[in-house]
Amino acid sequence: MPGGRENNPRGGSVPELDSGATAWILTSAALVLLMTPGLALFYGGMTRSKSVLNMMMMSFGAIGLVSLLWVFYGYSIAFSGDIGGITGDLSAAGLRGMLESGTEGGIPDLLFAGFQLMFAVITVALISGAIADRAKFGPWLLFAGLWATLVYFPVAHWVWGGGWIGELGVLDFAGGTAVHINAGAAALALALVLGKRVGWPKDKFKPHNLPMVLLGAALLWFGWFGFNAGSAGAADGAAAVSLINTQVATAAAVLGWIVVEWIRDGKPTTLGAASGAIAGLVGITPACAFLEPLGAIALGVIAGAVCALAVGLKYRFKYDDSLDVVAVHMVGGIIGSLLIGFLAIEVLAGEGNDGLLYGGGIELLGLQAIGVVAVLVYSFVVAYIIGFAIEKTIGFRASAEAEVEGIDNAEHAESAYEFSSTGGGGAFAAAGIAPTATPKTEPTEPVSEKVAG
Numbered sequence: 001m002p003g004g005r006e007n008n009p010r011g012g013s014v015p016e017l018d019s020g021a022t023a024w025i026l027t028s029a030a031l032v033l034l035m036t037p038g039l040a041l042f043y044g045g046m047t048r049s050k051s052v053l054n055m056m057m058m059s060f061g062a063i064g065l066v067s068l069l070w071v072f073y074g075y076s077i078a079f080s081g082d083i084g085g086i087t088g089d090l091s092a093a094g095l096r097g098m099l100e101s102g103t104e105g106g107i108p109d110l111l112f113a114g115f116q117l118m119f120a121v122i123t124v125a126l127i128s129g130a131i132a133d134r135a136k137f138g139p140w141l142l143f144a145g146l147w148a149t150l151v152y153f154p155v156a157h158w159v160w161g162g163g164w165i166g167e168l169g170v171l172d173f174a175g176g177t178a179v180h181i182n183a184g185a186a187a188l189a190l191a192l193v194l195g196k197r198v199g200w201p202k203d204k205f206k207p208h209n210l211p212m213v214l215l216g217a218a219l220l221w222f223g224w225f226g227f228n229a230g231s232a233g234a235a236d237g238a239a240a241v242s243l244i245n246t247q248v249a250t251a252a253a254v255l256g257w258i259v260v261e262w263i264r265d266g267k268p269t270t271l272g273a274a275s276g277a278i279a280g281l282v283g284i285t286p287a288c289a290f291l292e293p294l295g296a297i298a299l300g301v302i303a304g305a306v307c308a309l310a311v312g313l314k315y316r317f318k319y320d321d322s323l324d325v326v327a328v329h330m331v332g333g334i335i336g337s338l339l340i341g342f343l344a345i346e347v348l349a350g351e352g353n354d355g356l357l358y359g360g361g362i363e364l365l366g367l368q369a370i371g372v373v374a375v376l377v378y379s380f381v382v383a384y385i386i387g388f389a390i391e392k393t394i395g396f397r398a399s400a401e402a403e404v405e406g407i408d409n410a411e412h413a414e415s416a417y418e419f420s421s422t423g424g425g426g427a428f429a430a431a432g433i434a435p436t437a438t439p440k441t442e443p444t445e446p447v448s449e450k451v452a453g
Contacts, residue, residue: 016103016106017103017106017107017108018103018105018106018107018234020234020235021105021106021107021233021234021235021236022106022107022108022111023235024230024234024235024239025107025111025112025115025230025233025234026111027226027230028115028225028226028227028229028230028231029111029114029115029117029118029226029230030226031222031223031224031225031226031227031230032115032118032119032122032223032226032227032230033063033118033121033223034219034222034223035118035122035219035220035223035224035226035227036059036060036062036063036118036121036122036125037059037060037219038215038216038217038218038219038220038222038223039059039122039125039126039216039220040055040056040058040059040060040125040216041056041212041213041215041216041219042212042213042216042217042219042220042274042278043055043056043058043059043128043129043132043216043323044056044209044212044216045207045208045209045210045211045212045213045214045215045216046129046132046207046213046271046323047132047133047207047208047322047323048133048205048206048208049208049209049416049417050405050406050407050408050409050415050416051132051133051406051407051408052208052209052408052416053408053412053414053415053416054135054137054407054408054411054412055128055129055132055133057137057411057412058125058128058135058137058140059125059128061137061140061141061144062121062122062124062125062128062144063121063125065124065141065144065145065148066117066120066121066124066144066145066148067117067121069145069148069149070113070116070117070120070121071094071095071117072093072094073090073093073094073149073153074117074120074148074149074152074153075092075095075113075116075117076088076089076090076091076092076093077090077149077153077154077157078116078120078153078154078156078157078160078161079092079112079113079116079156079157079160079161079162080092080161082157082161082162082163085158085162085163085164085167086154086157086158086163086164087153087154087157087163088157088161088162095110095113098110098113105233105234106234107233107234112233115230116156119156119175119178119179119227120148120152120153120156122179123148123152123175123178123179123182123183124144124147124148124152124183126179126180126183126184126187126325126329127144127147127183127186127187127190127325127383128140129187129321129322129323129324129325130187130188130190130191130321130322130323130325130326131187131190131191131194131322132322132323133197133205133322133403133407134194134197134198134322134397134398134403134407135194135396135397135398135407136395136396136397136398136411137411137412138394139390139391139394139395139396140396142390142394143190143383143386143387143390143396146386147186147382147383147386150382150386151182151186151378151379151382151383152178152182155177155178155182155375155378155379156178158178158374158375159172159177159178159371159375160172160178165177165370165371165374165375168367168370168371169364169367170367170368170370170371171286171287171290171340171344171349171353171364171367171368172286172337172371173228173231173242173285173286173287173288173289173290174227174228174231174242174285174286174288174289175227175231175285175286176282176283176285176286176287176333176334176336176337177286177333177337177371177372177375178375179285179333180282180285180286180329180330180332180333180336181329181330181333181334181337181372181375181376181379182333182375182379183325183329183330183379184325184326184328184329184330184331184332184333184376185330185375185376185377185379185380185383186379186380186382186383187321187325187326187329187330188319188321188325188326188330188380189379189380189381189383189384189387190383190384190387191319191320191321191322191326192319192384193384193387193388193391193396194387194391194396194397195320195397196318196320197320197322197403198400198403198404200320201315201318201320205322207271210270210271213270213271213274214270214274216274217274217277217278220277220278220281221250221277221281224246224250224281224285225243225246225247227285228242228243228245228246228284228285228288228289229242229243229246229288231288231289232289238289238348241288241289241348242288242289244293244296245284245287245288245289245291245293245296246281246284246288246296248293248296248297248300249280249281249283249284249288249296249297249299249300249303250277250280250281250284250300251280251300252280252296252297252298252299252300252301252304253276253277253279253280253281253283253300253301253303253304253307254273254276254277254280254304255276255301255304256276256280256300256301256302256303256304256305256308257272257273257275257276257279257304257305257307257308258272258273258276259305260304260305260308260309261308272308275307275308275324275328276304276307276308278328278332279303279304279307279308279328279332280300280303280304280332282303282307282328282329282332282333282336283299283300283302283303283304283307283332283333283335283336283339284296284299284300284303284336285333285336286333286336286337286340287299287336287337287339287340287343287344289348289349290340290343290344290345290348290349290353291340291343291344291345291348292345292348295343295344295345298339298343299335299336299339299343302335302339303332303335303336306331306335307327307328307331307332307335310326310327310328310331311324311327313326313327314326314327330376333372334372334376337368337371337372338365338368338369338372339355340355340364340368341355341356341362341364341365341366341367341368341369342355342356342357342365343355343357343358344358344360344364345358346358346360352364398410398411
């Protein structure tokens with residue numbers, strides 16, 4: 001488990017139920033689930049109005065599909081047994097035997113499985129932002145299921161389930177490698193497989209609804225306290241440290257991002273503030289229980305500023321990552337994971353785990369780099385193979401016509417916004433007033449350009 005839960009899903013001598021810890025993890029699981037609908041709003045607001053439903057459906061589709069796969073075999077692969085440090089076994093497939101199992105760390109094993117389920121769901125959903133405006137929904141679900149099976153479940157085992165990365169001594173409290181680098185690398189692979197959107201980079205692809213983006217960011221920030229502090233596995237000191245570090249790192253990242261915007265573009269933007277918050281949340285995730293608050297603030301400033309600058313990489317290297325999943329999640333995850341090697345303190349991170357700036361040696365930084373590179377390369381390669389195979393067989397990318405005319409209608413036979421004077425009439429009909437004009441096109445795009453996701 002994030003935070004160091006030992007792998008013992010069933011059997012053995014276990015402590016009695018801790019009602020306080022159980023209540024906290026129940027709450028945290030609900031908070032983490034809320035993050036995925038929050039992500040749907042965050043991503044949805046940054047797309048064009050004619051593709052917002054398709055974007056949001058990718059997140060909700062991930063909730064449905066990954067939840068079932070987790071019960072069928074995902075939890076067992078991640079957290080049951082160990083085969084060569086690479087994968088678990090299938091002894092807990094279907095969550096067999098867990099209904100009457102005891103507790104470990106004071107919480108029921110079934111609750112631990114449920115909490116971890118929410119991590120699996122949002123990790124898959126994060127990838128979708130890279131392919132906004134141009135992906136078919138059915139092939140996306142196929143990719144999501146295969147990637148979760150071949151990448152997320154085994155990597156979760158590597159990091160938290162008794163696998164080789166955790167055993168090597170790599171520190172990842174709540175998901176810098178297993179969640180953010182993992183998803184970001186897969187996002188880069190899919191962006192390369194699907195290619196550029198029609199008109200990119202000449203067209204600006206501005207976000208259609210910035211208030212929706214801010215609402216989504218707020219829900220993500222709120223839910224992230226369950227993500228990070230819940231990973232302590234109990235309502236204890238590690239949870240308290242994680243909570244305060246999550247808050248101050250995120251606050252610092254907001255300022256770091258908008259200062260870069262201010263200097264570079266002359267104006268700080270609401271989208272920049274929202275994107276900076278997500279960058280800070282991503283960066284602090286692997287390190288939240290291992291740093292003192294001053295270290296968390298330093299990490300947040302660095303994550304916000306560097307991720308803001310990393311948005312420009314897609315223009316330099318010409319890959320169309322629609323909502324900047326690579327710049328925020330992959331780069332942010334790398335920053336947070338590596339800065340543990342500089343900013344960790346032994347009293348929180350464990351004996352011998354002082355960072356370089358606190359008198360430690362280079363060994364911890366080296367271990368962190370191994371974890372980063374291993375997850376990044378594995379996820380990228382497997383995601384590219386899966387995405388390429390889907391594209392060459394059933395087709396992953398929507399047609400150019402569907403993309404230009406509106407992928408919502410093409411894939412879902414729906415539109416997020418109805419501008420016709422027929423079909424209800426809304427406030428005009430209620431007041432007995434006929435609209436003076438019917439818009440012929442989608443609503444005016446906001447002034448701010450999309451810079452991150």
